[in-house]
Amino acid sequence: MHQGISAEYLSTALANISSNASLKIKSVAPIGTGQMAESYRVNFESIANKSFPESVVVKVPSQNENSRGASRATRCYELETSFYSTLRSHVEVNTPKCLHVWFDAPADDFVLILEDISNASQGDQILGASIDQANAAIDELVNLHAPLWNSPKLDSFSWLPRHSGQTEAGIGDLLRAVFPSFAERFEQTVNSEVIRLGERLVANIERYNSAFPKNTTIVHRDFRLDNLLFVKSKDGFEVKVVDWQTVGALPGAADLGYFIGASFNFEDRRKNELALVSRYHQGLKANKIEIQFNDLWSQYRLLGTSGYIMAIVASVLVKQTDRGDAMFAAMANRHGQQMLDLESESLFS
Numbered sequence: 001m002h003q004g005i006s007a008e009y010l011s012t013a014l015a016n017i018s019s020n021a022s023l024k025i026k027s028v029a030p031i032g033t034g035q036m037a038e039s040y041r042v043n044f045e046s047i048a049n050k051s052f053p054e055s056v057v058v059k060v061p062s063q064n065e066n067s068r069g070a071s072r073a074t075r076c077y078e079l080e081t082s083f084y085s086t087l088r089s090h091v092e093v094n095t096p097k098c099l100h101v102w103f104d105a106p107a108d109d110f111v112l113i114l115e116d117i118s119n120a121s122q123g124d125q126i127l128g129a130s131i132d133q134a135n136a137a138i139d140e141l142v143n144l145h146a147p148l149w150n151s152p153k154l155d156s157f158s159w160l161p162r163h164s165g166q167t168e169a170g171i172g173d174l175l176r177a178v179f180p181s182f183a184e185r186f187e188q189t190v191n192s193e194v195i196r197l198g199e200r201l202v203a204n205i206e207r208y209n210s211a212f213p214k215n216t217t218i219v220h221r222d223f224r225l226d227n228l229l230f231v232k233s234k235d236g237f238e239v240k241v242v243d244w245q246t247v248g249a250l251p252g253a254a255d256l257g258y259f260i261g262a263s264f265n266f267e268d269r270r271k272n273e274l275a276l277v278s279r280y281h282q283g284l285k286a287n288k289i290e291i292q293f294n295d296l297w298s299q300y301r302l303l304g305t306s307g308y309i310m311a312i313v314a315s316v317l318v319k320q321t322d323r324g325d326a327m328f329a330a331m332a333n334r335h336g337q338q339m340l341d342l343e344s345e346s347l348f349s
Contacts, residue, residue, distance in 0.1 A: 001028070002060040003111075005058050007023050010056075013113055014099060014113065017051075017052060017099065018049055018052045019052075021048065025043070026043040026045050028040050028042050029043075031057065032226075035319060036067050036070060037077070039058070041057055042057075044056075055118065057113070057115070058113050059110075059113075059114065061077060066317065066318060067318045069317075070314075070318055071245075074245075078108075079244065079245055080110070080244045081102070082247075084112065087160075087218065091143070091147050091148060092143040092144070092147055093143045093144035094140060094238065094239060094241060095241050095242065096114040096115040096116075096240055096242065097114065117229050117231065117240050120230060121231075122225075122226065122228070123226060123228040124226070125262065126326055126327055127225075129225055133225075133228075134260070134263060134264075136238070138256075138279050138280050139239075142283030142287065144241070145255070146283070146289055147218075148217050149252065149284070149289050154216060160249045161247075162216070163216075163250055168206075171205070171309070172205040175201075175312060178316040178317070179198060182198070182311075182312045182315055182332075183199075185325070186329055186332060189329040194308075194332060194333055194337065197339060197345075198336070204345075208305060210348070211348040212251065213253065215252070216249050216251060218247065219252060221250065221258075222245070222258075223241070223258055224331075225262070227242050228242070229241075252280075252284075253300050256277065256280055256300055257301070257303040257304030257338075258304065258306050258307045260272075260273050260304070260338075261307045261335045261338040262334055266334070266341075269338060270341065277293075277300050280296070284296075298347065301343070301344050301347060305335070305339055307331055308336055310331065311329075315328035
């Protein structure tokens, strides 16, 4: 077990909210289905400080060597810890409270201690979203994107990944390297038309990168149901967004196209996507962000492609599980059909 889940470490890390109590662990249980890191619910024996929580969530590196290698290549541990330590206070998005964050760059090691949202239900990527869940998630995207939309403050976060020639060339090389493995593994579960679309996407990845919109903000880059916690409220749902391992500076429509494309079966997405993009547009307007709907719609059509790219790359790089394969197949099929329906290729081929 990682050092971050020991009573000694937690006693020190949480001393400021426990009144320096010597904590005793009652139980530790894995939660979630993270592919790149591991999360545990840690329950404590009661202490004198009654305001101290009964449990916390502790996130630590994966014990799988493939995932650890992928984490180093993508800097995902650095990104998530940097989000909580330096960026969280600059956006309005709803997240669990961060109680402790530590990152060791040379060892690529980290400990993140978060508030335990014990009354929440995790979204289910494979099952898909209800329209109430989707509406709440779209509103949370506005809370994330609006505060730093085209803001000069973005330049102060030097660690943030951005869309640049160097990084996109690397993604192109990676796609070409991993696509054959993806196509072979998923030939029975991903539609053959979507596999052929993937072949064309890989061949035209430089043109896709060149078509990127210029507006920039803070994006999650893995904004999908498995990374959202839903708490029922009188108005629908309150959403808490987790797993900030891919945070970056990109057009907001990258999250928008990714979320809508991944969250519905084909028919439900076709039925709801115009209303959801319109809801996002209205949210931006309410925050004094000027973007024409037609421009946003074109960006949505183009950047849903990011979900297919994520399915290709992540499925090959991280540890393989049955649920992971089912999730990546669903993502590839949904985003592939989204691209076909919206004729996304016409925007870059």
